[in-house]
Amino acid sequence: MLSLLTDTSLYAFDLVRRLSEADGMVISEGTIYPLLSRLRREGWVSTTWAESVEGPPRRYYALTPAGERALLAFTADWRRFRDAVDALLPEEAT
Amino acid sequence: MTNSTADRLVDEYLTRLAGASQALSPDRRTELLAEIRGHxxxxxxxxxxxxxxxxxxxxxxxxxxxxIVAAAVENDPPEPPSVPGTQGRRPGISLEVGAVVMLTAGSLVPVIGWLVGVILLWSSGVWRRSEKLLGTLIVPGGPGLALLIATLPGGQSCSSTSISTISGQVGTTREACTGFVLPPALGIALMLFVLIAPIVVAIVLISRARARTAPAHP
Known part of the structure; x- marks a missing residue:
């Protein structure tokens, strides 16, 4: 979710749609809102309200510097984890 | 577009969500309902x-x-830290920070600032005796005093006395010097040590104090 916000701020609805459409991530759209709320409370994302052309004002999400650091840390951890798993799997398979 | 069946379905859904979310705190519940409604x-x-x-x-x-409510519960910040008892017992390190600040920056107030730092240092229960000695001995008076001494005029004072002979010729010139002068390179090295070492010691002291007070039990 943080990585979707790397370069841009996103409207909550679009953010949720893109997450739920990501391949392999089967997730109900509604459960993403509590997650967003938590990121907000942890100071990893900031939000701004903006008037929309149609309908009520929309809440836009953007990464904070703390969020960027968290994303970098996670990316590094994830790659290490993935590499470790990759290194183990072939031995198991053959 | 305002289809009555569609409205009814949405209403039913929101009612179910409102019912399920009663476990949440009022703030979180209101927020969640508003977000889903907006979605x-x-x-x-x-x-x-x-x-x-x-x-x-x-x-x-x-x-x-x-x-959705399960996800909201899962993502709610943990309450335990605010449980009475754990909050009150959690030790701060304001005394330790004060000691280190007085030992370094405070030593700019000659002698007194540094002495206050030493008293704070020894009254803390966080550091070991060896660490307290380290904090006291590197360097006595603190960097502030060293800075003060270095800026005092002239480390060396000399006086020359001339002894004249009867014929008016200058016979011998005697030069008497008090104090001593270090070779410049050694002086600069000593100065850097006196300024930097206390800061290094300060960082070590603070990081140890933090490490020791970080767990819930002191």
Whole structure:
């Protein structure tokens, strides 16, 4: 979710749609809102309200510097984890 | 577009969500309901005709209210830190920070500032005796005093006395010097040590104090 916000701020609805459409991530759209709320409370994302052309004002999400650091840390951890798993799997398979 | 069946489905869904979310704190509940309502409104505004099938599909995508509430509970910040008892017992390191600040920056107030730092240092229960000695001995008076001494005029004072002979010629010139002068390179090295070492010691002291007070039990 943080990585979707790397370069841009996103409207909550679009953010949720893109997450739920990501391949392999089967997730109900509604459960993403509590997650967003938590990121907000942890100071990893900031939000701004903006008037929309149609309908009520929309809440836009953007990464904070703390969020960027968290994303970098996670990316590094994830790659290490993935590499470790990759290194183990072939031995198991053959 | 305002289809009565569609409205009824949405209302039913929101009612179920409201019922399921009673476990949440009032703030979180209000927020969650508003967000889901906003999501539904945004979904519907994209579709020109929201027939029953479209609305059902949309609600399916949002997911079961019970799942959403479960996610909200899971993502709620843990309450335990605010439980009375743990909060009050958690030791701060303001005394330790004060000691280190007085030993370094405070030593700019000659002698007194540094002495206050030493008293604070020894009254703390966080550091070991060896660490307290380290903090006291590197360097006595603190960097502030060293800075002060270095800026005092002239480390060396000399006086020359001339002894004149009767004929008016200068016989011998005697030069007497008090004090001593270090070779410049050694002086600069000593000065750097006196300024930097206390800061290094300060960092070590603070990091140890933090490490020791970090766990819940002191």
């Amino acid at each position: 539904i409104a945004a979904s519907l505004s994209g579709a020109a005709d929201a027939d029953e099938a479209a609305v059902r599909t949309m609600l399916d995508r949002i997911g079961d209210p019970a799942d």
